[in-house]
Amino acid sequence: MTAPPGNGHDDAAAAAAGFAGLPLPVVLFDAQGRFLRLNEAAERWLNLSTRSVRGLSPGDPSLFARLRVAAEVPALLAAAAASEEPVHRRRVTFQIGDRAGGWTLRRGAVHLSALPGGGSVAAIVPDGDGVEPPRRGARAAIGMAEMLAHEIKNPLAGIRGAAQLLRQGLGPEDRDLADLIVAESRRIVALMDQVERFGDTSPPRRGAVNIHDVLDRARRIFELTGRAPRMVSDYDPSLPPALVDADAMVQLVQNLLRNAAEALGRAPPPDPLIRIRTAYDGTVRADTGEPLPLQVEIEDNGPGIPDAIADQIFEPFVSGRENGTGLGLALVGKIVTDHGARIRVDSQPGRTLFRLSLPRAPDPRGPHPHRPDSRHPEPPR
Ligand SMILES: Nc1ncnc2c1ncn2[C@@H]1O[C@H](COP(=O)(O)OP(=O)(O)OP(=O)(O)O)[C@@H](O)[C@H]1O
Ligand SMILES: [Mg+2]
Numbered sequence: 001m002t003a004p005p006g007n008g009h010d011d012a013a014a015a016a017a018g019f020a021g022l023p024l025p026v027v028l029f030d031a032q033g034r035f036l037r038l039n040e041a042a043e044r045w046l047n048l049s050t051r052s053v054r055g056l057s058p059g060d061p062s063l064f065a066r067l068r069v070a071a072e073v074p075a076l077l078a079a080a081a082a083s084e085e086p087v088h089r090r091r092v093t094f095q096i097g098d099r100a101g102g103w104t105l106r107r108g109a110v111h112l113s114a115l116p117g118g119g120s121v122a123a124i125v126p127d128g129d130g131v132e133p134p135r136r137g138a139r140a141a142i143g144m145a146e147m148l149a150h151e152i153k154n155p156l157a158g159i160r161g162a163a164q165l166l167r168q169g170l171g172p173e174d175r176d177l178a179d180l181i182v183a184e185s186r187r188i189v190a191l192m193d194q195v196e197r198f199g200d201t202s203p204p205r206r207g208a209v210n211i212h213d214v215l216d217r218a219r220r221i222f223e224l225t226g227r228a229p230r231m232v233s234d235y236d237p238s239l240p241p242a243l244v245d246a247d248a249m250v251q252l253v254q255n256l257l258r259n260a261a262e263a264l265g266r267a268p269p270p271d272p273l274i275r276i277r278t279a280y281d282g283t284v285r286a287d288t289g290e291p292l293p294l295q296v297e298i299e300d301n302g303p304g305i306p307d308a309i310a311d312q313i314f315e316p317f318v319s320g321r322e323n324g325t326g327l328g329l330a331l332v333g334k335i336v337t338d339h340g341a342r343i344r345v346d347s348q349p350g351r352t353l354f355r356l357s358l359p360r361a362p363d364p365r366g367p368h369p370h371r372p373d374s375r376h377p378e379p380p381r
Pocket of ligand 2: 255
């Protein structure tokens, strides 16, 4: 470098020029640990512009609405500045504000090195954006399970019928045992029914659906079970209709509500709460490029998804609770995939958020250049 020693800003600027086009998020900090520059990848990943954060430290309270970093980040910066050796930390959490007023949690490994003239440079290796359902994954296993389910249901009906008949000739104590057989066979049949639902390859019957009706329906059914914690709905009333299969969506939302309630029941926080939110975000797209502008968020303040299964929750038969069959989210994943939609989850103790992104139904009036929907214009294709 040509900059004289001691001129940290010039070194940093030279470094920034070199890092600008790197695909990894890279952030330069000055000697006081304040933001100096973000490369493009960092601006995208942190959803911040250099201009808006320059001169602020990552923990600055004025940044709280847009970025919250783990408390260790300022400490890491100090450690890097004081050390000749680079400092590494894995799985650092960044809580990143989005335009819809919500949050996305992102994790990544942070590699920090001191710059020769003061200041430091941080490269972030993202862990991947939340957890998403497997693309195709477990279909083969499900096909097998589906076949088994079918085979198991028949003899089970026989066992249940036999237990019911036996019961009639038994004394009160033995009746309990017969009842147990009947109840447990019923439980297995319910499980097998769920497995068979995976095998249903018929495409979803998609139509223009008011997603708030779906959410209210799912919420009402769930509240009728009597196991629902306090729920708060926060809807964007101007949301256009979604292009979805309403029944499948009700099923999906119910599965998410049930999981949230179960988690809240397992380790209740002081004020257990499920929040259901909707919002419009024209920038969200499927991998195919199809716009998925309708956002539905289901958030709970429970204990969070256990670390051990966090990466596999959309796989069938992965469960983190006693008596869980691990099919709820696998079915959610299937419905989402069938719709060409997306679901992501961000979870930490005290906050678990499932965000569903759905396609919008075409305007029945057809696209019309002179009649733009000014609140929610269609994103360009
Ligand atoms: N909101 C949540 N908070 C904490 N953990 C969750 C949440 N949602 C899901 N999980 C975890 O993910 C696991 C898988 O969920 P899934 O719905 O697939 O299966 P399950 O609830 O265990 O069983 P099933 O839904 O088939 O009765 C759960 O067992 C739980 O450990
Ligand atoms: Mg479940």
